[in-house]
Amino acid sequence: xxxxxxxxxxxxxxxxxxxxxxxxxxxxxxxxxxxxxxxxxxxxxxxxxxxxxxxxxxxxxxxxxxxxxxxxxxxxxxxxxxxxxxxxxxxxxxxxxxxxxxxxxxxxxxxxxxxxxxxxxxxxxxxxxxxxxxxxxxxxxxxxxxxxxxxxxxxxxxxxxxxxxxxxxxxxxxxxxxxxxxxxxxxxxxxxxxxxxxxxxxxxxxxxxxxxxxxxxxxxxxxxxxxxxxxxxxxxxxxxxxxxxxxxxxxxxxxxxxxxxxxxxxxxxxxxxxxxxxxxxxxxxxxxxxxxxxxxxxxxxxxxxxxxxxxxxxxxxxxxxxxxxxxxxxxxxxxxxxxxxxxxxxxxxxxxxxxxx
Amino acid sequence: xxxxxxxxxxxxxxxxxxxxxxxxxxxxxxxxxxxxxxxxxxxxxxxxxxxxxxxxxxxxxxxxxxxxxxxxxxxxxxxxxxxxxxxxxxxxxxxxxxxxxxxxxxxxxxxxxxxxxxxxxxxxxxxxxxxxxxxxxxxxxxxxxxxxxxxxxxxxxxxxxxxxxxxxxxxxxxxxxxxxxxxxxxxxxxxxxxxxxxxxxxxxxxxxxxxxxxxxxxxxxxxxxxxxxxxxxxxxxxxxxxxxxxxxxxxxxxxxxxxxxxxxxxxxxxxxxxxxxxxxxxxxxxxxxxxxxxxxxxxxxxxxxxxxxxxxxxxxxxxxxxxxxxxxxxxxxxxxxxxxxxxxxxxxxxxxxxxxx
DNA sequence: CTGAAAGCGCTAACAA
DNA sequence: TTGTTAGCGCTTTCAG
Numbered sequence: 134x135x136x137x138x139x140x141x142x143x144x145x146x147x148x149x150x151x152x153x154x155x156x157x158x159x160x161x162x163x164x165x166x167x168x169x170x171x172x173x174x175x176x177x178x179x180x181x182x183x184x185x186x187x188x189x190x191x192x193x194x195x196x197x198x199x200x201x202x203x204x205x206x207x208x209x210x211x212x213x214x215x216x217x218x219x220x221x222x223x224x225x226x227x228x229x230x231x232x233x234x235x236x237x238x239x240x241x242x243x244x245x246x247x248x249x250x251x252x253x254x255x256x257x258x259x260x261x262x263x264x265x266x267x268x269x270x271x272x273x274x275x276x277x278x279x280x281x282x283x284x285x286x287x288x289x290x291x292x293x294x295x296x297x298x299x300x301x302x303x304x305x306x307x308x309x310x311x312x313x314x315x316x317x318x319x320x321x322x323x324x325x326x327x328x329x330x331x332x333x334x335x336x337x338x339x340x341x342x343x344x345x346x347x348x349x350x351x352x353x354x355x356x357x358x359x360x361x362x363x364x365x366x367x368x369x370x371x372x373x374x375x376x377x378x379x380x381x382x383x384x385x386x387x388x389x390x391x392x393x394x395x396x397x398x399x400x401x402x403x404x405x406x407x408x409x410x411x412x413x414x415x416x417x418x419x420x421x422x423x424x425x426x427x428x429x430x431x432x433x434x435x436x437x438x439x440x441x442x443x444x445x446x447x448x449x450x451x452x453x454x455x456x457x458x459x460x461x462x463x464x465x466x467x468x469x470x471x472x473x474x475x476x477x478x479x480x481x482x483x484x485x486x487x488x489x490x
Numbered sequence: 491x492x493x494x495x496x497x498x499x500x501x502x503x504x505x506x507x508x509x510x511x512x513x514x515x516x517x518x519x520x521x522x523x524x525x526x527x528x529x530x531x532x533x534x535x536x537x538x539x540x541x542x543x544x545x546x547x548x549x550x551x552x553x554x555x556x557x558x559x560x561x562x563x564x565x566x567x568x569x570x571x572x573x574x575x576x577x578x579x580x581x582x583x584x585x586x587x588x589x590x591x592x593x594x595x596x597x598x599x600x601x602x603x604x605x606x607x608x609x610x611x612x613x614x615x616x617x618x619x620x621x622x623x624x625x626x627x628x629x630x631x632x633x634x635x636x637x638x639x640x641x642x643x644x645x646x647x648x649x650x651x652x653x654x655x656x657x658x659x660x661x662x663x664x665x666x667x668x669x670x671x672x673x674x675x676x677x678x679x680x681x682x683x684x685x686x687x688x689x690x691x692x693x694x695x696x697x698x699x700x701x702x703x704x705x706x707x708x709x710x711x712x713x714x715x716x717x718x719x720x721x722x723x724x725x726x727x728x729x730x731x732x733x734x735x736x737x738x739x740x741x742x743x744x745x746x747x748x749x750x751x752x753x754x755x756x757x758x759x760x761x762x763x764x765x766x767x768x769x770x771x772x773x774x775x776x777x778x779x780x781x782x783x784x785x786x787x788x789x790x791x792x793x794x795x796x797x798x799x800x801x802x803x804x805x806x807x808x809x810x811x812x813x814x815x816x817x818x819x820x821x822x823x824x825x826x827x828x829x830x831x832x833x834x835x836x837x838x839x840x841x842x843x844x845x846x847x
Numbered sequence: 848c849t850g851a852a853a854g855c856g857c858t859a860a861c862a863a
Numbered sequence: 864t865t866g867t868t869a870g871c872g873c874t875t876t877c878a879g
Contacts, residue, residue: 138818139648139809148618150872161850166874176848193616197563198872200554201855208597216579217780226573229600233611238597238620240565243586254590259550261505263595291496368785395781402785405762423574424752428725428759452496461495507856518866523858533864555856558871850879855872862867 149190158186169194208238209449210264211442212254214247214274218364220295220393220421220438224270227439231446240264247365250276257286266449270442271295271364273327289452293445293462295327295364295438302441303392306434306467310390310418311356313432313469318477319416321355323378323386325371325396327363357386361396371399379407387478388416394426394433397474401429412476422470430473440465506547515543526551565595566806567621568799569611571604571631575721577652577750577778577795581627584796588803597621604722607633614643623806627799628652628721630684646809650802650819652684652721652795659798660749663791663824667747667775668713670789670826675834676745676773678712680735682728682757683749684720714743718753728756736764744835745773751783751790754831758786769833779827787830797822 154169155162160179167175168183169192175183186192200206211228215221229239240263242254251274253260260267267283267290269275275283275292283290294303307324314322359378361370371391379385391397397419401411409415419426422433444462511526512519517536524532525540526549532540543549557563568585572578582598589596597620599611608631610617617624624640624647626632632640632649640647651660664681671679716735718727728748736742748754754776758768766772776783779790801819 139646139805148615151874152872162873163851163875164849167849170874174848179848191615193613193619195558195619195872197554197557197619198855199874201552201558201857202872202874204855206554211598216573216583217576218579219574219576222573222575222579225598226600226602229598230602233600240595241568241582241586241598242590243583245583245587256550258505258548262550262552262554289496366781366784368781372785398782399785424723424725425755427723428729428756448496509856519857520859520867521865524865527858531864536864552856555871556858558873559856559858561871848879851877853874853876855874858869858871860867860869863865 148195149192151192151194154183154187154190154192157190158183205265205453206263207236208232208240208264209266209268209446210240210242210260211268211270212242212244212274213270214244214251215364216243218367218393218395219423219425220395221270221364223421223423224293224295224438224442227442228268228270228446230439231443232450235446235450237265237450244274247271247274248276250278252276252279253283257282257288261286261288265453266290268293268442268445268449270438289449291445291449291462293441295441302462302465302467305465306420307390307392309434309467309469310420310432313471314388314390314416314418314475315354317388317416317475319386319388320353320478321384321386321388323357323359323389324392325359325361325374325389325400326392327361327367327396355386361392364393364395367393367395368399368402371396372403373399375400375403386415388418388475390418390420392420394419394421394423394429394431396420397431397433398425398429412474413479416475416478418475422472426470427472432472432475433470434467435470505552506549508549508551511540511544511547511549514547515540523551562622562810563620564593565589565597565621566623566625566803567597567599567617568625568627569599569601569631570627571601571608572721573600575724575750575752576780576782577752578627578721580778580780581650581652581795581799584799585625585627585803587796588800589807592803592807594622594807601631604628604631605633607635609633609636610640614639614645618643618645622810623647625650625799625802625806627795646806648802648806648819650798652798659819659822659824662822663777664747664749666791666824666826667777667789670828671745671747671773671775671832672711674745674773674832676743677710677835678741678743678745680714680716680743680746681749682716682718682731682746682753684718684724684753712743718749721750721752724750724752725756725759728753729760730756732757732760743772745775745832747775747777749777751776751778751780751786751788753777754788754790755782755786758788769831770836773832773835775832779829783827784829789829789832790827791824792827 151162151165155165165183168180169187213221232239244251244254267288269292272292272294359374361367361374389400397417400417404411404415411417419431419433422435426433444465448462508519508522512522522540525537526544570578586596601608601611624645626649629649629651716731718724718731746757754774757774761768761772768774776788776790779792783790801822805819
């Protein structure tokens with residue numbers, strides 16, 4: 134019978150310290166410190182010898198000691214409201230990779246219940262002493278108060294929107310999807326997103342759209358924006374939203390863009406239930422497009438959150454390292470993966486008539 | 491236009507140190523240290539005064555300094571191979587909650603490509619200096635080598651199986667699902683799991699089953715075990731597996747238990763495609779049963795991974811605190827959530843005849 | 848290029 | 864109950 138068990142005991146033999154290495158190499162600790170960190174002012178032969186010895190001894194600097202000496206922990210906190218949803222998970226993965234590649238570690242802070250007043254899971258004061266910076270995943274993850282508190286504090290931080298919350302990259306992604314649909318001939322679209330308000334730049338001035346749609350006539354395009362609660366329960370919520378949309382009077386959109394593959398699944402399931410065929414009767418675009426999107430054969434804008442979180446980390450670290458020139462994340466170009474869920478709309482008159490449930 | 495940006499600058503004014511508090515309270519640092527940590531040997535009035543002052547000053551102990559002094563970091567590493575799959579995300583959430591409740595922080599280690607030879611993402615030596623213990627999520631997350639290396643090391647650690655990998659709790663969960671189906675009258679079942687080998691105790695001795703199924707005749711029950719690669723691509727893989735199962739000769743199972751809701755989705759999609767109605771033609775049980783399972787109206791064994799990871803953390807911390815009595819995680823009782831995806835099988839002869847594709 | 852020495856902020860004996 | 868005193872292991876001037 135296989136049982137999980139705790140293995141290993143502390144206080145085996147203590148890890149070698151920098152002094153052990155220094156002694157073994159016949160140099161001072163200062164030199165070892167420079168050598169192992171790759172700093173200049175160490176002769177090449179000395180450096181090599183030290184590195185060899187350090188390796189042989191299995192030496193690694195104590196994070197605590199280094200942290201105490203430098204005042205920096207070389208770790209950043211990542212705040213998330215949910216990990217049960219691939220977009221967030223992917224963002225965390227992206228952040229982790231980016232951080233580790235720079236020698237930072239990621240300490241995770243999970244905020245169970247996102248709400249308008251969501252607070253940091255732990256006190257900012259204690260956080261200061263544990264991480265060098267904060268990456269907040271999801272514009273809705275922290276409430277207004279906490280965000281403002283963060284702004285006022287000395288803690289370097291960055292909020293990256295996810296899940297269709299208004300944010301530049303998110304806009305970019307939505308626009309990519311919309312352009313694809315418009316090019317297919319759709320003129321009546323719906324956008325399911327997770328933002329608290331409207332997606333800026335799309336609704337306020339429909340004209341903003343036509344730049345990006347290669348000058349198609351934006352005025353002839355109808356775009357409905359529907360906010361989905363999320364990310365927890367996004368599947369169910371978008372399903373409900375879709376029902377409501379279909380239950381209403383008037384013509385129905387011929388295509389729906391979802392800010393996550395989960396939302397798309399909600400639409401997918403409900404569409405199937407209503408007997409709608411995708412993409413014949415309805416085109417559907419997802420966001421992310423990994424496992425779930427792939428299995429659903431969803432046309433999707435890919436690599437959203439992982440990339441964006443990684444970009445966020447980049448800027449954050451750049452700022453930490455004192456490079457104040459880059460405070461904005463590197464630009465991100467959304468990539469459209471065309472699969473089976475989008476097609477040209479049926480000709481007018483060919484649209485089936487939907488009976489109310 | 492909303493752009494994510496790095497806010498906040500370091501070196502505002504330094505956080506108050508323990509000395510500041512001691513000075514303000516007119517006591518020694520040792521007393522402050524005891525007071526803020528809730529240790530005994532501090533008079534009540536003194537303690538209260540210190541706490542008030544500490545709070546007023548916004549004091550929090552430096553993790554680095556405390557770590558250096560005690561030799562313990564009060565943080566544990568959590569190794570995962572994927573966060574894009576809810577079961578893992580949930581496990582991490584569970585671990586985070588458990589850790590934070592004990593004042594520990596969770597440093598995340600993401601291992602991109604799970605494989606037989608998967609190695610720890612960072613060197614064990616450096617890890618020693620950053621975390622007090624390691625929680626490995628998923629029995630397949632680390633390769634044999636790394637596991638053995640871990641065993642030999644002084645690092646306290648624990649591996650908790652997920653995603654249907656052979657493991658006691660996983661077995662418990664599968665058995666719960668199977669019992670439910672057997673009680674409904676199913677006698678020909680399939681189990682989709684993620685383990686590398688067979689689920690122990692189920693295959694080796696089918697008799698093991700009847701204990702748990704309230705003494706139903708285990709010999710009359712057929713159980714096919716099918717291993718699904720996972721967790722990445724679990725949806726697609728289980729879909730494929732289901733196809734293969736259905737394409738084969740002979741009778742088909744009347745019920746399938748999946749080790750994750752994603753696997754169940756794969757089956758769900760393919761079943762729909764084949765025109766099978768759930769639960770009429772096929773009963774389906776998922777594992778986890780949260781958002782995805784709920785939307786699919788899946789009967790499922792719930793709260794699997796979060797709870798189990800939390801339990802794992804408990805034991806790990808108990809071991810760290812020197813309590814060697816508890817080295818096994820607290821027992822976990824799987825809870826079955828019965829929804830719409832399971833029902834009694836059709837009578838023999840009523841089963842439709844499946845045409846090979 | 849290398850070393851000596853002074854901390855970083857806290858904890859843990861041990862004394863008082 | 865409280866204070867004194869050594870460190871914990873590293874980094875970092877500043878001399879050499």
